[in-house]
Amino acid sequence: MHPVAPLTRQEALVSWRAFCPVVTSYASARNRVQAGHGNVSLLGASIRFRTLLEDEVISETLAQHSYQVAEKWLQEVCWRRYWKGWLDMRPQVWTQWRQRVRSLPQQLPAETLARARAVMSGESGVACMDLIARDLIETGYLHNHTRMWWAGFWIHVEKLPWELGADFFFRHLLDADPASNTLSWRWVAGLQTPGKCYLVRLSNIEKYAPDYLSGNAAGSERLADGAVVASVIEDFGDVGKKMPAQYPTALGQNSRRTGLWLHPDDLTPEIGPLTDLAPVSIAACLSDHVYSEFYQLSSQRIASLHTVLVDGLARAAAHYACPSVALAAEHPVAGLCSWVREHELAEVVAFAPMVGPVHDMLPRLRASFESMGTRLTLIRRASDATAFSFATAGFFPFWEKMSRHLKQLPLS
Ligand SMILES: Cc1cc2nc3c(=O)[nH]c(=O)nc-3n(C[C@H](O)[C@H](O)[C@H](O)COP(=O)(O)OP(=O)(O)OC[C@H]3O[C@@H](n4cnc5c(N)ncnc54)[C@H](O)[C@@H]3O)c2cc1C
Missing domain, CATH: 1.25.40 (Serine Threonine Protein Phosphatase 5, Tetratricopeptide repeat)
Structure with missing residues (x-):
């Protein structure tokens, strides 16, 4: 089970x-x-x-x-x-990865794409790796070690582009995280720590997953110690440090009509710097269209996003004693703008989104709010600001x- x-x-x-x-x-x-x-x-x-x-x-x-x-x-x-x-400090690493996920399917030979699809469907012929791929699709969870083995298999045994393997994880893992996922895949590929990559080894699987994965040895000779040769992978884009955006860590004085926008980067507003906010309305975007069309997330992953967002909304509604709404507009920016108009909000407060899908829509959201005369105030937890500075x-x-x-x- x-x-x-x-x-x-x-x-x-x-x-x-x-x-x-x-x-x-x-x-x-x-x-x-x-x-x-x-x-x-x-x-x-x-x-x-x-x-x-x-x-x-x-x-x-x-x-x-x-x-x-x-x-x-x-x-x-x-x-x-x-x-x-x-x-x-390097948001372009996320943007470049998303661009490669979109462009690679047009650039790769048909047989590479067909092989990538087979490996993702659990039909590589290496039984333990196929079990891992099917486990991910079925449950949306993988243990850290199996994530490392499978990513190492994809990159260094199958010689497939890391970007598409990372996208497979991103579409299925219920804990899919733009930073942990992209950067862990880059680490396995040897792009994150100079001179170091992660190679899958059969002896390591046999040591750490004796009953779980090694029941069927089909194809395991491809993982034999010494048989796996590291792929040499180049970084295509810029990984230079940029000056990160600075956000306040506390709310200022506010007597305007304020809405609280909840998004999937932080769903516990009742604890921390937003606890004393007095919103007149709370909203979160369910954004199924973006999830399924743009990111092609699995239905299980979309359902889990609904669960956490609805849970966050319900707790926030109880804490702030005010109504909350799940916006189902095709595009989140359009949904948030209608919400602002409907509630005549002069200010919208939210946790500052982390680099990833929500962060990507900030320029458009800011511009739309500005044109309506609504202020967007983004707050960062002080503990995040401290950790990020390290x-x-x-x-x-x-x-x-x-x-x-x-x-x-x-x-x-
Ligand atoms: C290729 C690859 C892809 C990954 N993709 C993701 C991802 O999309 N989202 C994600 O949250 N983690 C990712 N990880 C990191 C790690 O595998 C998961 O956080 C962990 O397995 C989650 O399961 P758990 O909560 O049972 O872990 P536990 O071992 O119980 O760890 C507790 C918590 O610590 C954090 N954590 C543990 N290990 C790591 C790690 N190596 N890196 C970052 N945080 C860690 C997580 O928040 C985790 O929930 C990835 C690792 C690899 C090698």
């Missing part, structure tokens, strides 16, 4: 409370891939959409465990913020600063 990843805040809190005591064995157990995935949290989707906050996870971890015991767990929870901060180089310099910061946090 497949585990169910928690999505709503209530489900996430129940799962997290059950997992928090197990954090003590996370460092030694994490890398094993086992049926049911009891050794990892399955909290990816709730953390990605922030129906559960990293800040809560970190403070409860430190309240229950010593830093030494919990360090590996804290490190993994902070990896996501590291990737987010890294991408925040993510200027590799993960280990980031972690040095982050761990020093975590050790100074007041215990809740």
